[in-house]
Amino acid sequence: MKTAKGLKRFALSFRMALRPDRIRLASGLVLMIFLTGHLLNHALGLISLNAMEVGRDIFLAFWRSVPGTILLLGAIILHIALVFYKLLRHRSYRRLAGRDIFQIILGLLIPPLLVLHIIGTRVAHEVYGIEDSYSYVLFSLWIATPIQALLQSVALIIAWVHGCLGVHFWLRLKPWYGKILPVLYSLALILPVLSLSGFINGANEAERLFADTEWRDAFFARLNLPPDLIGWAYSTRDIGFQVMFAALGLLVISRVYWTIRYRRRKVNVISYPEEKVVLAAPGLSILEASQLGNIPHASVCGGRGRCSTCRVRITEGWDKLNPPSDKEIAVLRRVGAPEGTRLACQSIPSGDISVIPLLPATATVRQAFNQPAYLQGQEREIAILFADLRAFTKFSEQKLPYDVVFVINQYFRHMGEAIEQNGGHLDKFIGDGVMALFGLNENSKTASRMALNAARSMAEELEIMNQNLKLDLPAPLKIGIGIHVGQVIVGQMGYGSATSVTAIGDPVNTASRLEALTKEYSSQLIFSDKVANLVAEDFSELQHESVDIRGRVEPLGIYIVKNARRLPYFTV
Template structure:
């Protein structure tokens, strides 16, 4: 897997530098040739050649092996498009490689953009069209692979608009540079002496016909080789399956009585696909995320330990010993599994497989927030408008909570519950909950500005935060199964949110959350309140504006 990633990155860097060289054509062909000198200095050197063509060979071999190993060809459209583009690339690139690199190797030709543009723009414009299609195919294939790799990185969400813009601009500017260069060469070629001098400099006066013949033969040769490989895979897969069925099958049992019989060597994720059992897999089964993870019941002791790639992902999410990645686990004996993420879920909202199913007591911070007066406001709005406003509000609050490091537990009516501290750092959890409250207040201000023309009055909300011990684990049934928390800390946080009405505050937070903050705080009012079902009084702070809590804790 790491080999596929490394070889793919090398090829992507090669294509990127090639397109950057094409962009120089927006200025002049001379600039393209100047860039070509640096380009060939890197990629035609011995290390560059070994790295480039070694990566190309490895990437192609791994693609063929992947197709061979797949138990079935069921896949989503993105994976199908990426594989299709990958198979199309060798066919499209064959003539270009033959006319540049192979001509240089076997006929000692001197490459130049003048020569390439003359052939693809004037002599054989069909080849030029194929070259443009090649650029789009290679770039799209590479960008899809990069997105699969990077989409689960913590910084990807913020960087994605810039990366998307770059993914559009680079090929477009590269193709425009190529077009501009082609027009310039078209003007040069009106002078017969210029063309003669070009062939002389390129050492093509005597070898031109041989080079053209090699270029014309390259694509049919690659098409034949590619067809043979695909036919062998198509014919070999049924034979492999027939031989495998003669062995004792492995049975994988799922919840609700479902089971799938597979051969040894087939992954659990492939078994789910074969049995048409919905199974989450954000990265497409490449082992780059943890969304396909499963809890193994019976048969756990018979499994081989996870290898390095799987171990790295499992350690990152602090998974217990009975949790494995379905895309990596290839059982050799019957097992019982339970997928831990709803198949319609996304990579950002996953069940917490690092928590025991039965629950575990943890020290956490809990935040409740609720809109004020929204019921009366919704009576003045059309139902669809109400839903629109609520969805905008939920999106803003959810982003504010996750930005601070929290987990959105649930949305209840026009309220939200969030949990902080699932990774076990209690002090950090309390600080994150306060940061989240301030983030939510600022997000609400921005939302009110954007909806100023749609609402008769600004949205207002109350926030309550408390911290302490709670039972955290997976609770629910069927599609509602999810990670949540129960206990006194949850009930108390809900009551603190309700008390914001009494105190005329945006935020009420217990001193258990504020910790060793200064007793005197000009930004808040201190109260001692009784909570129904709880003994004794609870000391809290009420803040007119939730953003004030950050100023207080920063100086306290």
């Protein structure tokens, strides 16, 4: 059984690795490595032409070996073929993001700009045995045909920008990418500048050498160029141009094909919350339909099916969607998406459906990372802690605004540290109050112990704060804390920048009521019977009562703690 499961997992992993987008990415990375080495080789021209030649020998030792040739040629063929295949399958270019269109245009410009250079170097080397040294290349570009020097410099920049954009679109979904982005960005700017500077410096040195008649004659004698080389190079380039024009014509035909095919079919009705409806042509994905209908819809990766920020919940018409691919399943599994969730960019309806976008349109890369399942909305039994400063309003009326802000920030810092050090999640600060959640990733017993430990730490931190600020405070600050545990709905809620992980439900209201009761009992902490039962410790020395809580039918047993610092530390 284990062997069968292992083989199944291996087969799935192998199938995932052979996905066209993965192969396209891998081939692009190979070409980017080749281009980076090429630029570094150019940069050696800042030292001398001889340094460029030495660097070329090292560079070509791998790339002109049998493995290197297979790797490079395979990467070129696969990358061009898979990009062309992707462009043919695009049902519409109108809704592509501007950055994607820019990258596509750059990619389409590379072959016509580089084809003559490739023919005059690698192909000429293989066909005629030409030693395409830097002296030969710089003579061909800089001295014989100066316009080619300009075109190749432009091609170098275009290829570099195209590759950098591809790497950026891939890496920006990695959690660590933001930290190294400034370094990579700086290198991406510096390398082509050094390369072009080295190219110009090397070209100037070559020009000086070619001014020496004796050196020039010896060079050409050693090179032994065939008389038909130039004519052959340009005729081969023209064949390449014909192939490129044919490919562009095929792309135009594909546009006509998709237009005719889908105009004959009935439009799909896609319903969104708040009674918004989009009539989408068949073949459009849900994300494309949202963009067509001006429905705000998150899509950090630009519809590539990598980031998961465009995910939607399908409320009607699940059977009218194309089956999820291995790629989509892997992304949804990565973020722990619940059943009924699809990626909008990968879901193509064949009929009427209803959807709910799960993330705000302003979602960032952070939402694309693997996140806890409770962020999607989950029912959990957790401990809720409310805390509030006593008589702080009166204090604030007697102090300058600067003093009030200083004190309240000190209070929030001390309380926040006490909560987080005991495993709690700071939900929000409300005026001079604090709400915290315990047990988002633990069981309710551990959550209850953590909450009581946090209350003890908060009381200790308040005492430290009172000592530190005794000269600034007319009287020591006092706090009231209420803790309850129960089944609540936890999730990421809010709007825009005010979105946060919070909890709603009756236990939250109960915890708030217990905090309010601390005024009535002149105590520092009140926690419920349920908390005490879960902690499973002896609380017989504490005052115990039953109270009526607004919103609850039955009385609630509570434990009253005058000084939370006297609580023992509970092992978690």
